[in-house]
Each structure stands twice: as C-alpha cells, then as structure tokens.
Amino acid sequence: MVRSVRIVGAGLIGTSIGLALAAKNIAVEMIDVDSRNQALAQDLTGGVSIAEPELIILATPLRALSQVINEQYELNPNSTFMDVCSVKVEPLQKVQASKLPLKQFVGTHPMAGREVGGAESARADLFLSRSWIITPDAQSDSEAVAKVKWLIQLLGATCVELDAVSHDAAVARVSHLPQITATLLAGSLHGVAPEWLDLAGAGLRDTTRIAASDENLWKEIISSNSQEVKALLTNLHNELGAMIDAVDDEERIAVIMRKGRDGRNLIPGKHGGKAREYTYVPIVIDDKPGQLGAIFNECAAMSVNVEDLVIEHSPGQLNALITLALSADDAVKLSNHLSSIGWNVHPIRK
Incomplete structure (x- = not known):
C-alpha cells in the first residue's frame, strides 16, 4: 500500500490520477511548471505538500522527462x-541516461x-475498467x-504487462x-x-471524434x-491504393469491405473476449427534453442492460431515432414493454 504520492504534471492524466487517489484518501501533491495548472490541480485534488513521497508519478510531456527525473530523484x-507516457522505449532510455536507478522505476501507460x-x-473515473500497461525492466525492484x-488496481484499471518494445508496437496499431x-478524415472536411x-x-x-485531440500531445x-x-502508414497507403483501383469493380470492393468488417470483429467486447452480437431496438422519440431519460427509467424498471446507444437526428427534424443495443432476450423484453405503454418502437433487428 502507498500512503503518499507526488504527481509531476497537472494535465488530464496526472490530475485524473490525483482525483482518483484523493477519493481513496491517499495524500496527493500536484506539481506543474505552470503555476495556474498546479493551483487548479491542487484545488481539485485537495493536494497537500509532501516532504518524502513514497511514489512519484511522472506525468509530464516526454520532452521534459529527463530534467524532471533528475530533479525529483535528487530531492x-x-x-x-x-511514468505514464504513451510510448515506452524512449522513457526507458531517458531513465537509463539519468541519475535514477532502474530498480526504482517502473514504466506504465x-x-x-x-x-x-x-x-x-x-x-476520477477515467481509468475504471481500462487497461493499464506496465513495462518493468529486468532491474526493476519487485x-x-x-x-x-x-495503485493501478486501486484506480479500477486492469494491469497488463509488456516489454517496452512490444508496447510501442501494440499502441501504434490500436491507438x-x-x-x-481520424485526423486525416476530419482534415478532409x-x-x-x-x-x-x-x-x-x-x-x-x-470516426472523427478523436480528431479533436491536442496536436501538441500527438506530435510528440x-x-x-x-x-x-x-x-503502418505505408501499409495503409497500399490499402488505399488498392481501394482506388477497385472503385469500378463491385466484387473487389466487396472483398475489401468484408476484410474491414472481419477485422472489426476481432476487437474484443467491452468485458474482454469475443465481441458480443447485440440485438437492436429502434425507437422514434419526440425532440423534447426528458425523452431519453424516460426510456432509461423504463430500462431500469425492466432490469434490462443497454450495451450501446446511437442517436440519429437531423437539424430541423421534430423527432429523432434512437437505437438501443441489448442482448437478444433483453431486446425482446424491452421492445414489448415499451410498445405496451405507448412508445413508438419499430421491429427489432440483429
């Protein structure tokens, strides 16, 4: 168990860790080179001044890591x-070149x-049910x-152990x-x-949601x-070339589309393992406050679990289509119930 933590870097990840730890009654100190960021993070986490923290979390940009490592180790x-950097080979190299002994360092993401x-x-709930990769070196102390x-388990995340090289190869593909x-697609707009x-x-x-991300973080x-x-970009370039060549050939287009669908099916479901096949309940609702909340109240009353939700609504339209994803049994149960009490429910679909 750790009783005191200093977090260096009051950005999204660092402050979220601080909030989650504070909620667990762990003493947290937030530090940032920007006094305004530090003050806000300290206020949010109820941060205190810690003379000798048991654990120091390095949540700074990668470019600042070497300086921060040496400063904090001397103190x-x-x-x-x-650390919580999004890559793992370069941070490890920076630690190896620093004064900090490798036995006292564990890379994480x-x-x-x-x-x-x-x-x-x-x-504070940012890490709940999420994977948290650790990349301990052979010299890392047990x-x-x-x-x-x-700490990872305390914050509700699942610990996954990889070596630094495998980590960087994996996140290149999935992140x-x-x-x-997403950025290129959004840029085409x-x-x-x-x-x-x-x-x-x-x-x-x-498909463009994450294009809103911070360019200063992602360039690094x-x-x-x-x-x-x-x-990976070279492979994607080749795939785009194949699609360009196929646009006049329906059969070749179908092959490419099937490959994409099959690839998406490889992504695990939200609880791990094979992705679940859902049944969908389409409901047309009026465009007015309280409609969605009322439906979810009925879901709770019927003890059905909604796995996903899609809302389709065009500007100026007086109603909207919401589609709920549920298990097959829950879909039938909810569809019958909502129909019986007057909701505009359309036939369920796979």
Whole structure:
C-alpha cells in the first residue's frame, strides 16, 4: 500500500490520477511548471505538500522527462518512480541516461484519455475498467513493481504487462494509427459546404471524434514512435491504393469491405473476449427534453442492460431515432414493454 504520492504534471492524466487517489484518501501533491495548472490541480485534488513521497508519478510531456527525473530523484532518492507516457522505449532510455536507478522505476501507460486535455478535463473515473500497461525492466525492484500494480488496481484499471518494445508496437496499431486516420478524415472536411455537413450522421461523428485531440500531445507521441507508425502508414497507403483501383469493380470492393468488417470483429467486447452480437431496438422519440431519460427509467424498471446507444437526428427534424443495443432476450423484453405503454418502437433487428 502507498500512503503518499507526488504527481509531476497537472494535465488530464496526472490530475485524473490525483482525483482518483484523493477519493481513496491517499495524500496527493500536484506539481506543474505552470503555476495556474498546479493551483487548479491542487484545488481539485485537495493536494497537500509532501516532504518524502513514497511514489512519484511522472506525468509530464516526454520532452521534459529527463530534467524532471533528475530533479525529483535528487530531492527524493528513496522514492519509487513511475511514468505514464504513451510510448515506452524512449522513457526507458531517458531513465537509463539519468541519475535514477532502474530498480526504482517502473514504466506504465494507462490506456485511457479524452479528446480534451488539461486539469479542467480530469475525471476520477477515467481509468475504471481500462487497461493499464506496465513495462518493468529486468532491474526493476519487485517492491516497486508491487506498489505500481497496487495503485493501478486501486484506480479500477486492469494491469497488463509488456516489454517496452512490444508496447510501442501494440499502441501504434490500436491507438496511434486510429488517431492519424481520424485526423486525416476530419482534415478532409475543410471546404465542404456547411449544408452538406448538416447531413452528417453518427458514422462521421464517431470516426472523427478523436480528431479533436491536442496536436501538441500527438506530435510528440507520433514522432517518438515514428518507426512503428511509418510502417503502418505505408501499409495503409497500399490499402488505399488498392481501394482506388477497385472503385469500378463491385466484387473487389466487396472483398475489401468484408476484410474491414472481419477485422472489426476481432476487437474484443467491452468485458474482454469475443465481441458480443447485440440485438437492436429502434425507437422514434419526440425532440423534447426528458425523452431519453424516460426510456432509461423504463430500462431500469425492466432490469434490462443497454450495451450501446446511437442517436440519429437531423437539424430541423421534430423527432429523432434512437437505437438501443441489448442482448437478444433483453431486446425482446424491452421492445414489448415499451410498445405496451405507448412508445413508438419499430421491429427489432440483429
């Protein structure tokens, strides 16, 4: 168990960790080079001044890591250190070149975030049910690793252990390439007529959501993992070329689309394992306050679990279509119930 934590870096991740720890009655001190960020994070977390923190969390941008490591180690030579950088090979190299002994350091990366950053966007529940990767070095002390694992579990995350090289290869595929493709797609919207963008449905919004992310954060992440990212972008470039060549051939288009659908099915469900196949309940609702809340009240009353929700609504439209994703049994149960009490429920679909 850890009783005192210093977090260096009062951004989204650092402050979210601070909020979550404070909620567990762990003493937290927030530090940031920007006095305004530090003051806000300290106020949010109820932060205190800690003379000898048991654990120091390095939540700074990668470019500042070397300086912070040395400064904090000189002040706290007996502390355990962990980082939360989005890449893991380069931070390890910086620790190796620093005064901090490797036995006192554990590399980590919480697979959580938001498209908005800063202490003002922090959430104590950011890490609940999320994977949190640790990349301990062979020299990492077992007690240091145990402290870090304890903290991860305390914050409600699931600890996944990888080596640094495997981590960077993995996140390039599941995080960095999706960010780049979302950014490029959103960038293609410049110059599109506003009335055309009014037609956009959930598909465009879903696929471009993370394009709202901070470019200063991502320029550093992509550059730090450039070798892995470049190889993936080359493959994507080839796939785009194949699609360009196939646009006049329906059969070739179908092959590409099937490959994409099959690839998406490889993504695990929200509780891990194979993705569940849901049954969908479409409901047309009036565009007025309280409609969605009323439906969820009925879901609670019927003890059915909604796994996902999509809302389709066009500007000026007086109603909207919501589609609830549930298990097959729950879908039938909810559809029958809502229909019986007057909701405009359409036939369920797979």
